Amino acid sequence: MTLSLNVIKIRQDFPILNETIHGRPLVYLDNAASTQKPKAVLDTLRHVYEHDYANVHRGVHTLSQRATDLFEGARKKVKDFINARKIEEIIFVRGTTEAVNLVAQSYGRSKLQAGDEILITAMEHHSNIVPWQILCQQTGAVLKVAPINLSGEIIMEEFEALLNERTKLVSVVHMSNALGTINPVKRIIEVAHAKGIPVMLDGAQAIPHMAVDVQDLDCDFYAFSGHKLCGPSGIGVLYGKETLLKAMPPWQGGGDMIRMVTFDKTEYNTLPYKFEAGTPAIAEAIGLGAAVDYLQAIGMDKIAAYEQQLLEYATTKALEIPSLKVIGTAKVKGAILGFTLHHIHPHDIGTMLDQLGIAVRAGHHCAMPVMDFFGVPATARASFSFYNTTEEVDTLIDGIKQIIEVFG
Template identity: 65%
Template sequence: MTSRTEASRNPNVVQRDLAQARADFPILRTRVHGKPLAYLDNAATTQKPEAVIDAEADFYRNANANVHRGVHALSQRATDAYEGARHKVRSFINAGADAEIIFVRGTTDAINLVAQGFSLPRLVAGDEIIVSALEHHSNIVPWQMACRRAGAVLRVVPIDDAGEFDLDAYAALLNGRTRLVAVTHLSNALGTINPVRRIIDLAHAHGVPVLLDGAQAVSHLPVDVRALDCDFYAFSAHKLYGPTGIGVLYGKTAHLQAMTPCQGGGDMIRSVSFETTEYNELPYRLEAGTPHIAGVVGLGAALDYVTSIGIERIGAHERELLHSATRQVTGIPGLRIVGTAAEKAGILSFTLAGIHPHDIGTMLDDSGIAIRAGHHCAMPLMQRLGVDGTARASFALYNTHDDVDRLVAGIRRVCATLRS
């Protein structure tokens, strides 16, 4: 895949110093239990830079009004900010048109919109949808619901013990009844980066559209939806240094035009009578009601911020931290790294023999270290790998080698304390 960052598309972008970026995040100055915060729960949600916080606050102070429907100055100002952010999203993922960017509540909402508005109306009994064993619950349950209603069948691509997608098994699953493939770009639980271009090519050879769950990928990897040739791409702002409650569904224009709106009212209509309704044009026909305008503005600010640093630089920094953490924990008695794919982003999932992941997380919290512990909304994946859950440290652009060293020292303290 030959992805391009916004910086490479726009020669006027000035890249900032990654080493200084930590100072941009006010919450990182917080102390937890009297100790400096080492925030390593970024796969759940990332922290927000001042630029994003200020952008939302500035909107409410200076431009708060509803979009699209007003002729007064504030409404026009709000509309410009809202649609300007849509254009930033288009550029960030290299979509073909602003109308291919649909604002939703998050990745989960985006996937449900495709399941209910695109797939379900086309499914009949015996049809098949393919997912993988790596999926987050949000990319399993909507397809189960659609299949159950239509009498269709959910097929699952297996993974190997390293957590890698089985391309041969996937190729064998594709057939004349396959109606859609929905897979993660990057596993939230293991960090596995799927061979998505190959997955898409194989599906398209059978005339099957592909949805990519990009919730994790957009903050670690360059994403170019046209180079990938995916049919749908979904992601959330809050995992990309932006606000909660806002996300994006990208879709090829023809697919979006063919979708049945799942919600009615507000700006998704062109005209209404008691006899019939004429829907609006894209993207508005799929954006019912008053949107999360301030959240969209915050997302735009987050994209500006990430672009100012460069997604490749961010990814390289996170991989360096991952390699350091992996090297340092290797050899700790009873520690098992869960997820050892050759292509992997900045996520370290692990277990400690005889110690529950929640106890690991609780003890690390006492030292000011925030990680995630549990099944990470991927229960079928945990079952496949033979664990109830894992402790997961996930890295972001503001993490440092000191955070890694504190994590490793904390794990050693957990072992010494709970095994003594």
């Protein structure tokens, strides 16, 4: 197989990949939970704290200005990365979860009334379920769930049938963390927009694996986390169309989100600061900017192509194991291999693979309704990144075979 990336060279950028676990080389296949960080990001964080750190948007002093320039520079990098129209549309948040909560509590709470509907799908992560349930409790709105088929794909006819005059918002995962399914989001947005319904996309899993263009998608909101994108944890992004964000009330109150405060009346700041109360994650945002630079230098399309090769290789090898069942077999899929083994619980698989230096996730992946749908308590999940190799896939497959042997 001719590989489309120089992965040997790329791996040298990630110091942690030299770790040994239980005396064996680390095989890190838990990228859907969080990705590792390249030197470019680590160096940036260190450089910020050693040379450029102060609070942002505050002082007249040089360091504060330097930190502000870097922080706002990172916002510009993120804007270009997802091709947003304006920097005003890039809100820094803690992560995808906070972004969904922000939209639920600001947009949702100001717009929705009793009887209105929010439409999600049956493959959502808990972070795209629970914020809407809370909103429904607060407003009397109703959460509707579009079904999926046994491959883990959204059933478009049923999805469309659920869109009606009461539907006030659609929120859908771009790529499923448990199944790997990449949803036909462009089509979803088209049909929702045809009925005047805005669409939010949970992009936590999608954005590390493909080029995302929010203008081309025409989504109304897009949420993602820095830590799944080779950036630091504690920083994430909410993209929103400017017209929507402008009309939305602030979510949290505090410093930085105001223009003028008296005890009688407060005038809110402009976008994006209206939604960024308090001191933000400064170094983390700048680190995210460095991660974006790093990924763009490799090329998101190249990353996507390489990961598809890895997924295909891993799936073919996995299916050669008779007692292995792949959970999540969508036609359009990202590099996630969820599986179960006959008679061996995923938790045992996880502990045993760890003994071989292989890090996978075992559990419900914060998607318990998905597990219920497939009738399994949990799955084991190997999730790949562009720094993984076919040799690591071989190590995984060999490990699975050994576990089957030990369990007898």
